[in-house]
Amino acid sequence: MNPIKILILTANPQIPDYDPLRLDAEVRRVEEALQRSRYRDRFEIATKLAVRTTDLRRALLDHRPQIVHFSGHGTGEQGLVLENDAGKAQLVSTEALAGLFGIFETGQIECVLLNACYSEVQAMAIHQFVDCVIGMNQPIGDKPAVQFAEGFYDALGAGSDYDEAFEIGCSAIALEGSSEHSTPVKKYRKRRRAPLSAEPAAEPTSVPATEAPSPATQSQSFGNINISGSNNAFSGIQAGENSTVSQDNSRYENNSRQSMNISGGTIYGSVGQAGGNLTQTQSQNENAKPLTPQEVVKLFAEIETLLEGSGLPEGQKNKAIGCLESAKEEVSEEEPDKTFAAKNLRKVTKILKETDDAVGVGQSLLEKVTPVVKKLLPWLGVASHFFGL
Secondary structure, three states: OOOEEEEEEEOOOEOOOOOOOOHHHHHHHHHHHHHOOOOHHHEEEEEEOOOOHHHHHHHHHHHOOOEEEEEOEEOHHHOEEEEOOOOEEEEEOHHHHHHHHHHOOOOOOOEEEEEOOOOHHHHHHHOOOOOEEEEEOOOOOHHHHHHHHHHHHHHHHOOOOHHHHHHHHHHHHHHOOOHHHHOEEEEEOOOEOOOOOOOOOOOOOEOOOOOOOOOOOEEOOOOOEEEEEEOOOOEOOOOOOEEEEEEEOOOOOOOOEEEEEEEOOOOOOEOOOOOOOEEEEOOOOOOOOOOOHHHHHHHHHHHHHHHHOOOOOHHHHHHHHHHHHHHHHHHOOOOOOHHHHHHHHHHHHHHHHHHHHHHOOOOOHHHHHHHHHHHHHHHHOOOHHHHOO
16 A cells, blocks of 8 residues: 655745744654554655745655645735745745646645645635645644644544544644634545555545535436435436435424426426425427436546637636546546536636636637536536526
8 A cells, every 4th residue: 555645845934023933843743643653654754844936846746745734834815935045935826826736636635734824715725626725714823733733643643534633633722722723724525535444445435524414315316217315405306207206304394295296308406395295297308318427527528628728828727627627536436426526617617707707718618618518417416507607
C-alpha cells in the first residue's frame, strides 16, 4: 500500500509590527503526532520551509501529496503570505492559489489545511477542486493553531477520516480551555476512502458530508418504475413507461401515506407534496429512454471536449474543467451522488456565464454546452432553472 504523503509548507517572512510565528514547534508536534500513532508506517512527511511561490509549485509537482498543510500568515481577501528571495512578505492571491490546485488531477490532493489567519476565503476557493479544505474564519493564536494541528494528525494517525480528524482538532483546542475552538472551519465533500487498517474493507464506505443526509430508506428502478421510501421527495424520477411511487409520511403531522401513478413521458425535478393520492398522465415520446451510465459519462466527456477546445482564458478554463472532472468522476461511481454532480456542473455553467459577460468569448460556449446539459437534466433529477438556463 502506498503511503499517504503529507506536504508541510511554512512561510514566516519579516513583517513590521508582527512577532514571528512559532512554526518550527508546529512542524515538530505534527511529526511527533504521526510518529507515535498506530498507523505511523502509512504516512510520509515532506517539509518545505520559507516557501516562495516557486517552492510552492515545485513542491506540489515533486511530491504529489495527498495532504497539503500550510502554516503562516493569511490576509483574508488579499490572499496568503509567502516569502520572496529577501525573506520579505509576498502575497499570493486567492484566485492564483485555487488555480494552482485546480491543475492537479481530481482526487489526487485529498485534503488542504491552511493554518493561517483569515484563510477561510482561500479554503472556499480551493474546495472547488479538493474534497476537504480547512481554513480559519478569524485570527488564530500560535498555541491554538499548534493544538489543532496536533489533534488533527493524532486522529489521522489513529485511522480517523478527515471529518472526524477535524472535530478532534477543534476538541484539542477546547480541552485546553481556549475559546478559539470555533475558529477552524472545514469545507467537506463526501468521498469514498479506504480505511487505514491492514484488513481490506468488506465494502467501500462513504465518509459523512456536511450537507443534509439522504432519506433513510429509498429504492428506485427504471423502466416500469417503482420508487418507495420514507420521506421520499419524489425528486429526479425518470419514467420510460408506467410508474408507481409510494411514500410513507410517518414523520409528518398527519401521518398520511401518499402514492403517485405516472403514465408515459419523462418526469424530472421535485414533484412536491400532495394531500392524498396523485395521478399524472403525460404524453409519451417513444425516443425518451432513461440514460445509461455509459451515455451519461459520454455526455460529460462531450462537455469537457467543448471546454478544452474553447478560447476561454486559461484560469477560467482550468477552473471549469476542474469542476467538470469532479462531476465526471462522481457519475462514474457505482452509486453516484447526483446532487454533487449537478452542483459541480452548475459551477461550470456559472463560470461560462461570467466569462461571457466579462470578456465576450466569440460564439458563446454556453450555447454549445446548453443542449448537452439539457440532455442530462432527467438523469440528474433537476430542472433547467437549476442551471439558470
